[in-house]
Amino acid sequence: MPIALEIISPEKLLLARDVDMVVVPGTEGDIGVLPGHSKLVTSLRGGLVDIYEKGALTDRFFVSGGFAEITESRVAVLADEIVRQADLDPAKAAAALEAAKAAYDAVDPANGDAYREASDKLIAAQGMVDAIAPGKAEAA
Structure with missing residues (x-):
């Protein structure tokens, strides 16, 4: 079923x-x-x-x-x-992760909404990098 x-x-x-x-x-x-x-x-x-x-x-x-x-x-x-x-772009994923890390480092933790948004973007960017098939990242 x-x-x-x-x-x-x-x-x-x-x-x-x-x-x-x-x-x-x-x-x-x-x-x-x-x-x-x-x-x-x-x-x-x-x-x-x-x-x-x-x-x-x-x-x-x-x-x-x-x-x-x-x-x-x-x-x-x-x-x-x-x-x-299969359509994930390793260069785009790496750039998104770097941008998300910079935004996360720059956000004021006292601003709860901005902090959660930056954290969510960092988790998503890391997830995209992690989702790239082995071997594909090295080929870029």
């Missing part, structure tokens, strides 16, 4: 198909979702959404953040930004 998966970016519905399992990068840790999962809404950190079909990993997408709505028969990933792992 498959589970329906929808991946939605701010621009469009990117993917809609039945899959065997989905792993999403929740803010509290990765969440593996199979048919019959308990209902849950969770925020996402920067990381990979892994899609499994017929016992094999078939697709990987990097999300910079967002939410996942999980029911017994459906997973909806509502992503702030989403990119196929």
Whole structure:
């Protein structure tokens, strides 16, 4: 029995198909979702959404953040930004990480909203660097 998966970016519905399992990068840790999962809404950190079909990993997408709505028969990933792992640019990821580190270092921790925003951007940028396949980063 498959589970329906929808991946939605701010621009469009990117993917809609039945899959065997989905792993999403929740803010509290990765969440593996199979048919019959308990209902849950969770925020996402920067990381990979892994899609499994017929016992094999078939697709990987990097999300910079967002939410996942999980029911017994459906997973909806509502992503702030989403990119196929194979399309990640190592130079762009490294530049984003450097910019995020500089912004984080410059923010006043007493300004709670700015501090959280800088922290979220740093986590997403590090997640993007970490998501680049081994060997791809060295080739850049």
